[in-house]
Amino acid sequence: MNQLSDFTDGVFLIDFEFRPENGREGNTPEPVCLVVKEFLSGVTSRYWKDDIHSRSSAPFSVGRKALCVAYYSSAEMDCFLKLGWQLPENVLDLYVEFRCLTNGTSPQNGANLLGALLYFGLPTISAQHKDAMRDLTLRGGPWSQQEQLDLLDYCETDVSALELLLPAMLPTLDLPRALMRGRYMKAVSHMQATGTPIDTQMQLEIATYWDQIQDALIEEIDASYGVFEGRTFKTKNWADYLQKEGIAWPRLATGRLELTDDTFKQMARIYPKVAPIRELRSALSEMRLSNITVGDDGRNRCLLSPFASKTGRNQPSNSRFIYGPSVWLRGLIKPPKGFCLVYVDYSQQEFGIAAALSGDEKMMEAYRSGDPYLAFAIQAGAVPQGATKQSHKVEREQFKACVLAVQYGMGEISLAQRINQPVARARQLLALHRQTYRTFWAWSDATQDEAILNGKLWTTFGWEIRVKGQVNARSLRNFPMQGNGAEMLRIACIFLTEAGIRVCAPVHDAVLIELPLVGLDEGIAKAQGLMRQASGAVLGDFELGSDAKIVCYPDRYMDERGQVMWDTVMRLIQKIKDQ
DNA sequence: TCTATATCACCC
DNA sequence: AAACGGGTGATATAGA
Numbered sequence: 001m002n003q004l005s006d007f008t009d010g011v012f013l014i015d016f017e018f019r020p021e022n023g024r025e026g027n028t029p030e031p032v033c034l035v036v037k038e039f040l041s042g043v044t045s046r047y048w049k050d051d052i053h054s055r056s057s058a059p060f061s062v063g064r065k066a067l068c069v070a071y072y073s074s075a076e077m078d079c080f081l082k083l084g085w086q087l088p089e090n091v092l093d094l095y096v097e098f099r100c101l102t103n104g105t106s107p108q109n110g111a112n113l114l115g116a117l118l119y120f121g122l123p124t125i126s127a128q129h130k131d132a133m134r135d136l137t138l139r140g141g142p143w144s145q146q147e148q149l150d151l152l153d154y155c156e157t158d159v160s161a162l163e164l165l166l167p168a169m170l171p172t173l174d175l176p177r178a179l180m181r182g183r184y185m186k187a188v189s190h191m192q193a194t195g196t197p198i199d200t201q202m203q204l205e206i207a208t209y210w211d212q213i214q215d216a217l218i219e220e221i222d223a224s225y226g227v228f229e230g231r232t233f234k235t236k237n238w239a240d241y242l243q244k245e246g247i248a249w250p251r252l253a254t255g256r257l258e259l260t261d262d263t264f265k266q267m268a269r270i271y272p273k274v275a276p277i278r279e280l281r282s283a284l285s286e287m288r289l290s291n292i293t294v295g296d297d298g299r300n301r302c303l304l305s306p307f308a309s310k311t312g313r314n315q316p317s318n319s320r321f322i323y324g325p326s327v328w329l330r331g332l333i334k335p336p337k338g339f340c341l342v343y344v345d346y347s348q349q350e351f352g353i354a355a356a357l358s359g360d361e362k363m364m365e366a367y368r369s370g371d372p373y374l375a376f377a378i379q380a381g382a383v384p385q386g387a388t389k390q391s392h393k394v395e396r397e398q399f400k401a402c403v404l405a406v407q408y409g410m411g412e413i414s415l416a417q418r419i420n421q422p423v424a425r426a427r428q429l430l431a432l433h434r435q436t437y438r439t440f441w442a443w444s445d446a447t448q449d450e451a452i453l454n455g456k457l458w459t460t461f462g463w464e465i466r467v468k469g470q471v472n473a474r475s476l477r478n479f480p481m482q483g484n485g486a487e488m489l490r491i492a493c494i495f496l497t498e499a500g501i502r503v504c505a506p507v508h509d510a511v512l513i514e515l516p517l518v519g520l521d522e523g524i525a526k527a528q529g530l531m532r533q534a535s536g537a538v539l540g541d542f543e544l545g546s547d548a549k550i551v552c553y554p555d556r557y558m559d560e561r562g563q564v565m566w567d568t569v570m571r572l573i574q575k576i577k578d579q
Numbered sequence: 580t581c582t583a584t585a586t587c588a589c590c591c
Numbered sequence: 592a593a594a595c596g597g598g599t600g601a602t603a604t605a606g607a
Binding site: 232 | 598
């Protein structure tokens with residue numbers, strides 16, 4: 001399937017209008033209308049609500065020899081799933097392809113349908129009319145005869161737009177790879193439909209006492225400082241306190257007090273009495289407002305925003321997505337009765353990718369050892385052959401920090417600060433990395449040169465970024481690791497969802513899946529096998545392992561980094577209730 | 580008093 | 592110019 005004429009059963013341009021069920025965010029969509037146009041024949045079909053809800057399958061071919069074309073197809077696929085229709089075998093998403101085509105160039109009018117049309121000099125309807133029609137859809141029914149006509153007409157204009165956009169974009173497309181990205185959009189839709197199960201009772205409880213919890217936190221600590229007014233930390237009051245205590249505090253270039261947690265951390269070392277305020281500020285910052293969107297069935301759903309970032313990662317809203325806010329809130333994640341949740345994440349994904357793509361044998365050997373950080377320390381001759389995680393804890397931590405630093409292009413000063421060591425030590429660690437992994441560094445240098453000379457970089461399956469003007473060399477060097485990591489997870493999500501495994505959400509290098517308690521071990525093994533296979537697809541012969549964290553009903557999910565805060569919140573809720 | 584910007588913290 | 596990659600977004604303060 002390399003050209004449109006290969007699709008002998010038709011090329012179908014489609015668009016749905018829809019709104020969340022009951023108008024509530026977090027619910028799956030309720031399709032309102034559908035327009036389908038066959039590209040070669042020009043035959044157009046319009047379907048209002050009942051016409052689609054009464055059907056058990058799509059009103060056009062979705063088989064191997066047909067192509068379904070849409071703009072932001074996960075939305076269309078959401079409607080398919082809601083209607084119980086079999087998803088199209090082949091999906092071409094012009095949004096995804098437009099993102100890929102223009103990635104790194106920030107097109108003038110954005111990457112929505114209007115932006116893409118303008119980019120190619122094609123005619124468009126007005127943004128105002130688009131907004132008006134979207135609002136009319138979101139308003140919910142019943143819709144008058146005239147409104148129904150208006151919505152169908154509008155829906156048809158989007159399909160007509162696809163009819164112009166497809167031939168304009170066709171010469172730029174790598175169709176097999178585009179279809180693979182379309183396959184991911186189907187997986188996205190499956191994940192958006194599944195969502196993450198939430199303990200809604202506890203969510204309500206926490207929301208109810210949210211303000212009072214903050215008040216209680218402040219009351220417990222700020223009494224002896226008096227820097228808070230209500231729930232806000234006042235810089236002025238902090239300045240007064242510092243003056244009174246005779247503490248010289250770091251300032252920003254602008255003259256304002258530097259109020260990062262890191263500054264608080266460093267100052268707390270010198271002046272222990274500022275430590276409690278630091279604790280309080282960090283606890284409060286973990287309690288920033290969030291708006292986790294939960295459907296009527298108690299599952300967190302939101303747009304996953306696939307291909308939104310330059311490296312091709314998903315970029316869901318941090319406030320709507322349960323994996324966005326501070327990790328303690330993940331305690332709200334709870335499997336339904338009879339099920340287990342498994343968080344499966346790739347082990348040291350970026351290190352493994354760097355090893356495989358650069359072809360650095362020592363790096364690959366370190367990855368295969370199962371503990372790349374310790375292996376690096378051994379290879380560098382910094383610890384003896386038989387060293388273990390327990391016997392050389394400090395060294396391992398430093399070599400780990402060094403590995404992560406290299407992945408982000410961190411310099412010696414930042415690394416030194418990170419590991420709380422002299423700059424000379426950081427310099428030494430970075431030098432050891434360069435000496436130990438020479439092949440990796442040559443590849444990394446070449447990546448940067450290539451990006452600047454050719455003006456672009458790409459992943460194994462063709463997600464591209466264009467490089468223009470001044471560029472951040474660290475971004476260029478990082479792109480293959482993060483971009484291929486994103487690609488790997490996309491393929492994993494395709495494999496998992498197509499195998500019928502319920503994927504609640506993707507989390508950059510991890511997925512949360514929901515498995516029945518019965519047959520749990522087999523389910524996990526299957527999922528991990530598919531993830532391994534996905535890594536091999538991106539990295540050739542080299543495969544990455546994964547770690548699985550299991551939570552079974554009636555336990556709740558708990559990230560160990562969030563345990564203390566979770567306990568604090570629970571304690572304060574109890575305290576408030578007891579009053 | 581409202582809005583824009585700067586700053587900061589969270590996630591992987 | 593900064594020197595930690597990719598993000599979202601809340602919040603405090605400056606400015607209109």
